[in-house]
Amino acid sequence: MYVPTLRNSLLGVLALSLVSALPVNDTDPATNSKGPRVLILGGGVAGIIAARTLYGQGIHNFAIVEARGELGGRLMTYAFGAPGREVSLEVGANWVQGTQTGDGPENPIWKLAKKHGLKTQYNDWDESISTYDSTGPVDYLDVFKASVDHYTALTVAAGGRVTQNLVDTTARTGYSLVGAKERTPHALASEYYQFDWEYAQTPEESSWIASSWGNNFTYDVDVGGFSDDNYMSLDQRGFKYFIQAEAAEFLQPDQVRLNATVKSIAYSSTDVKVTLASGETLVADYALCTFSLGVLQNDDVVFEPALPDWKQEAIQSMTMATYTKIFLQFPKKFWFDTEMGLYADKQRGRYAVWQSLDHENFFPGSGIIFVTVTGDFSQRIEALPDSQVQDEVLGVLRSMYPHITVPDPIAFHFTRWGADPLFRGSYSNWPASLFSEHHENLRATVEQRLWFAGEATSQKYFGFLHGAYFEGLDVGHALAECIRNDGCVGLEHVKEVVNARPYKL
Numbered sequence: 229m230y231v232p233t234l235r236n237s238l239l240g241v242l243a244l245s246l247v248s249a250l251p252v253n254d255t256d257p258a259t260n261s262k263g264p265r266v267l268i269l270g271g272g273v274a275g276i277i278a279a280r281t282l283y284g285q286g287i288h289n290f291a292i293v294e295a296r297g298e299l300g301g302r303l304m305t306y307a308f309g310a311p312g313r314e315v316s317l318e319v320g321a322n323w324v325q326g327t328q329t330g331d332g333p334e335n336p337i338w339k340l341a342k343k344h345g346l347k348t349q350y351n352d353w354d355e356s357i358s359t360y361d362s363t364g365p366v367d368y369l370d371v372f373k374a375s376v377d378h379y380t381a382l383t384v385a386a387g388g389r390v391t392q393n394l395v396d397t398t399a400r401t402g403y404s405l406v407g408a409k410e411r412t413p414h415a416l417a418s419e420y421y422q423f424d425w426e427y428a429q430t431p432e433e434s435s436w437i438a439s440s441w442g443n444n445f446t447y448d449v450d451v452g453g454f455s456d457d458n459y460m461s462l463d464q465r466g467f468k469y470f471i472q473a474e475a476a477e478f479l480q481p482d483q484v485r486l487n488a489t490v491k492s493i494a495y496s497s498t499d500v501k502v503t504l505a506s507g508e509t510l511v512a513d514y515a516l517c518t519f520s521l522g523v524l525q526n527d528d529v530v531f532e533p534a535l536p537d538w539k540q541e542a543i544q545s546m547t548m549a550t551y552t553k554i555f556l557q558f559p560k561k562f563w564f565d566t567e568m569g570l571y572a573d574k575q576r577g578r579y580a581v582w583q584s585l586d587h588e589n590f591f592p593g594s595g596i597i598f599v600t601v602t603g604d605f606s607q608r609i610e611a612l613p614d615s616q617v618q619d620e621v622l623g624v625l626r627s628m629y630p631h632i633t634v635p636d637p638i639a640f641h642f643t644r645w646g647a648d649p650l651f652r653g654s655y656s657n658w659p660a661s662l663f664s665e666h667h668e669n670l671r672a673t674v675e676q677r678l679w680f681a682g683e684a685t686s687q688k689y690f691g692f693l694h695g696a697y698f699e700g701l702d703v704g705h706a707l708a709e710c711i712r713n714d715g716c717v718g719l720e721h722v723k724e725v726v727n728a729r730p731y732k733l
């Protein structure tokens with residue numbers, strides 16, 4: 229259960245009290261700070277770290293504009309469970325992926341989690357797992373272990389392609405080239421666990437090189453990754469606590485506008501005007517847009533004038549994937565004692581990845597288990613009523629446990645990330661058709677006034693919390709430099725992305 233602390237109460241007060249109007253002139257009397265004004269659009273990890281970076285550079289004339297009633301973005305906590313048995317669970321990001329090895333590079337999310345005393349727990353994804361198919365429990369751990377090796381071969385071979393300057397292809401092509409041609413439901417479920425469960429899309433839909441880069445720079449110590457550990461937040465203040473506490477160390481009340489939904493962004497070479505759903509207009513010298521790729525793709529925010537062609541092509545060329553955790557609570561546990569469970573349906577990826585939270589390492593006695601779906605499965609279930617999804621999930625559980633009378637759950641929940649106009653999906657994925665130049669254009673500044681940052685703009689760590697962190701940091705530094713120099717070109721773009729070897733006419 230959520231236990232209020234002094235700092236939490238302060239953050240709550242901060243969250244509720246920061247709705248006062250922002251001054252729109254370039255001298256903010258409340259903070260007594262002068263100089264160009266910056267609006268940071270979106271209060272997730274990227275926005276908060278960009279704000280902290282500006283603050284650290286002595287630039288205080290900024291404000292975060294956030295549609296929700298709190299900071300944190302896709303770090304989102306939900307009180308799940310029947311009355312009296314609620315547990316605060318993470319419907320969004322849940323794991324610090326890659327921590328630190330020795331005194332090597334440290335995942336900055338891990339650093340902040342430790343700094344703010346977050347309760348986390350090592351989650352054993354590969355060794356603590358039970359396997360099932362539609363006939364019930366079946367031991368195919370040998371197949372599962374082979375899929376771990378195939379995934380390693382896939383990522384190592386992709387690294388080799390980079391050094392040889394070879395062209396990108398889909399991860400499916402990559403799997404085939406390393407000799408991993410899975411055919412059976414057991415092998416396909418194991419492959420899904422290694423691949424789709426991370427990228428939220430299939431190997432066919434994903435870049436071989438970019439997906440491997442994300443993995444290697446996060447997990448592979450030999451190429452500068454953090455570690456291959458995953459730590460799950462169990463903190464009842466929410467995983468978001470680490471970033472809210474970090475924000476509370478420097479943000480002044482008048483540097484945050486909560487419950488403020490941006491409807492349009494008018495930009496020119498001299499300023500930016502942001503209009504809110506309330507009709508109010510905020511004026512600034514610079515704006516940093518940290519909205520998700522999905523928000524940008526779906527025109528939830530209107531740009532005036534329309535974003536240039538090179539920017540629109542970049543936005544529409546990356547993919548916003550969806551990843552959905554479906555939580556169930558039962559009167560008592562009847563399932564596996566391992567941390568993870570893998571179910572091989574005849575249809576690849578159908579309700580495949582299970583995790584027991586009623587486990588001594590997580591929330592013993594909670595009666596909670598969850599299953600994750602991704603990609604097309606997520607989109608499909610978002611369109612269905614909860615009752616139908618619940619029936620399907622129970623059908624799978626009943627085939628995993630044919631000799632047990634599986635009761636109806638006492639609580640059931642999943643979040644529709646794809647339908648949410650503040651996110652339009654869970655996190656970005658890099659398709660094989662996306663050129664590096666497209667990605668540069670995703671980050672690039674428009675009219676020297678409109679800047680972009682977020683997990684999707686990270687070349688090395690797109691999709692991850694640490695990707696959002698590093699982008700907030702990098703773009704925050706570049707913007708601070710620009711302000712200090714009284715203007716700049718910003719992050720440059722490529723006007724037209726062209727084929728290295730054009731088609732012959």
Ligand SMILES: Cc1cc2nc3c(=O)[nH]c(=O)nc-3n(C[C@H](O)[C@H](O)[C@H](O)COP(=O)(O)OP(=O)(O)OC[C@H]3O[C@@H](n4cnc5c(N)ncnc54)[C@H](O)[C@@H]3O)c2cc1C
Nearest residue numbers: 270272273274295301302320321322323490682683692693
């Ligand atoms: C289900 C799920 C599971 C995940 N699991 C993990 C994980 O375990 N580990 C990991 O490293 N990463 C995980 N991620 C990814 C991680 O959450 C993101 O990479 C990261 O939180 C993105 O931060 P951001 O600042 O780029 O964007 P966001 O967090 O999306 O911040 C943007 C902010 O903009 C706001 N906004 C949007 N539209 C408007 C508007 N019109 N007006 C005003 N404000 C607006 C949003 O409310 C949001 O707060 C997961 C994500 C999801 C959804």
